[in-house]
Amino acid sequence: MKHKILDRLHEEEDFLSGEKLSEEFGLSRTAIWKHMKSLKEDGYQIEAVTRKGYRLVSSPDIVNYDEIKEILHTQVIGKKVVYFRSLESTNKTAKEIAAISREGTIVVAEQQTKGRGRLGREWISPNRKGLYFSVILKPDTDPTKVAKLTLLGAAAVNKGFLDMGIESEIKWPNDIIINGKKVAGILTEMNCELGTINHIILGIGINVNQSKEEIPYELWDRATSLLIEKGTVVDRKELFAAVLNRLDQFYIDFENEKNVDNILEICRDRSAVIGKDIIVIQGSVSRKGHAVGINHEGQLQVRFDTGLETVYSGEVSIRREDEYI
Ligand code: BT5
Numbered sequence: 421m422k423h424k425i426l427d428r429l430h431e432e433e434d435f436l437s438g439e440k441l442s443e444e445f446g447l448s449r450t451a452i453w454k455h456m457k458s459l460k461e462d463g464y465q466i467e468a469v470t471r472k473g474y475r476l477v478s479s480p481d482i483v484n485y486d487e488i489k490e491i492l493h494t495q496v497i498g499k500k501v502v503y504f505r506s507l508e509s510t511n512k513t514a515k516e517i518a519a520i521s522r523e524g525t526i527v528v529a530e531q532q533t534k535g536r537g538r539l540g541r542e543w544i545s546p547n548r549k550g551l552y553f554s555v556i557l558k559p560d561t562d563p564t565k566v567a568k569l570t571l572l573g574a575a576a577v578n579k580g581f582l583d584m585g586i587e588s589e590i591k592w593p594n595d596i597i598i599n600g601k602k603v604a605g606i607l608t609e610m611n612c613e614l615g616t617i618n619h620i621i622l623g624i625g626i627n628v629n630q631s632k633e634e635i636p637y638e639l640w641d642r643a644t645s646l647l648i649e650k651g652t653v654v655d656r657k658e659l660f661a662a663v664l665n666r667l668d669q670f671y672i673d674f675e676n677e678k679n680v681d682n683i684l685e686i687c688r689d690r691s692a693v694i695g696k697d698i699i700v701i702q703g704s705v706s707r708k709g710h711a712v713g714i715n716h717e718g719q720l721q722v723r724f725d726t727g728l729e730t731v732y733s734g735e736v737s738i739r740r741e742d743e744y745i
Contacts, residue, residue: 421455421565426464426486429474429476430476431614435472435473437472438452443569453632462480463479464478469566473652484572487657495668496523496675497526497664497667499577500521500526501526502526503527503528505530505706506521507531507532507533508532509536509556510527512534513554514556515611518619518621521556522624523557526553526555527553527554528552528660529545530552531546546630549627549629551628551656551659556730557579557620559674562616563610564630565621567593568684572622572684575666577687580664581665584614584658584659587660589630589690590603590686592714593718594607597692599644599687601642601644603626606625625651629645630647646659688713692740693720696710696740697714697740698710698741699739700737707724718733
C-alpha cells in the first residue's frame with residue numbers, strides 16, 4: 421500500500437488531500453498519515469499542509485525498485501528487486517535466495533560490510549556512494565560458457581556508462597577502468613551439478629560518488645570513482661537503470677542466439693589490455709607476456725616467450741606492465 425501511495429505522490433505535482441487519498445485507497449485518514457510517516461522515515465521529503473494535503477518534495481538517494489521502475493525498460497533483468505539498506509555481500513544473499521527466485525531477480529544494497537572481490541579479496545562498499553548489486557541468472561547453457569557472462573557484465577557496465585556520457589575501458593575479464601584506475605568490478609559465481617547450471621550470480625560493484633578521501637589510501641593508485649573522474653555527482657538511480665537496461669539487452673541476445681559476438685566486440689574494442697605488455701599472475705607465478713586478443717570463447721590470447729597461449733579467466737589476475745591496475 422505504501423508503494424501505491426508513493427506512486428500517487430509521484431504522479432501528482434500539486435497537493436493531494438488526505439481525504440482524497442483515503443477515498444482512493446479505502447483507508448482511514450490516520451492510516452494515510454501513518455504511511456506518510458513511514459515514507460518520511462525512508463527519506464522521502466513530504467510537505468503536509470492543513471486543508472491542502474500532502475506533496476512529495478524530493479525522493480531520497482536510494483536505489484530500490486520504486487525509484488528506478490519508471491526508467492527500467494527490461495524484460496528479464498530486475499523484474500524483481502530485493503532491496504537492503506545494508507548487507508554483508510549482495511552475492512552472498514543472492515546465493516541464499518537463488519533457488520527460490522525467478523531469473524533476473526536482483527539483490528541490491530546501499531552498503532556492504534563484507535563486499536567480496538575475486539579469489540577471496542575484498543570490495544570496499546561505502547554507504548550510498550556506489551552501486552552494489554547481484555543478478556540471479558539461470559541460463560540454459562553449459563558451465564563452459566559461463567566465463568562469457570562476466571564479459572557480458574563488463575560490456576553492460578561499459579555501455580551503461582556510455583549512455584550516461586561516460587567513457588571507460590574494459591580490463592579483461594572483470595574490471596572497468598577510467599584513466600588507468602578501476603571504477604567497477606564484476607564477480608561471477610556459479611552453482612552447478614552434473615554439468616548443469618543451477619544458477620549464476622553476477623555481482624557488480626561500481627564506485628559512483630566517492631570523493632578521493634572516501635577511497636582507502638592504499639587504493640589511491642589503482643581505484644577511482646565516477647565523481648572523481650567526471651567532477652560531478654552522478655545520479656545512482658539513472659546509472660543503475662542504464663546498466664540494467666544494457667544487461668537485459670545483452671542477456672536476451674545471449675539466451676536467444678547463444679551468440680556473444682556483440683559482447684566480445686565491445687570487450688575487444690574497449691579493451692585496456694589488448695596490444696599491451698602485461699603480467700599474468702596465477703597463484704604465486706607471474707609471467708610477462710603481450711595481450712594479443714580475445715578469442716571467440718571470451719578467453720585472452722597472450723604471447724609469451726614460449727609462444728601463444730590461451731588464458732582462462734578463473735584463477736588469473738592481469739596487470740599492465742606500465743600501470744598499477
Ligand atoms: C572484483 O574483484 O573486482 C569484483 C568486485 C565485485 C563487487 C561486487 S559488489 C556487489 C557484489 N557483491 C559482492 O560481495 N561482490 C560483488 P577483484 O578483481 O578481486 O578486485 C578486488 C581488488 O580491488 C581488491 O583486492 C582491492 O585491491 C581492489 N578494490 C577493493 N575495493 C575496491 C573498490 N571499491 N574500488 C576499486 N578497487 C577496489
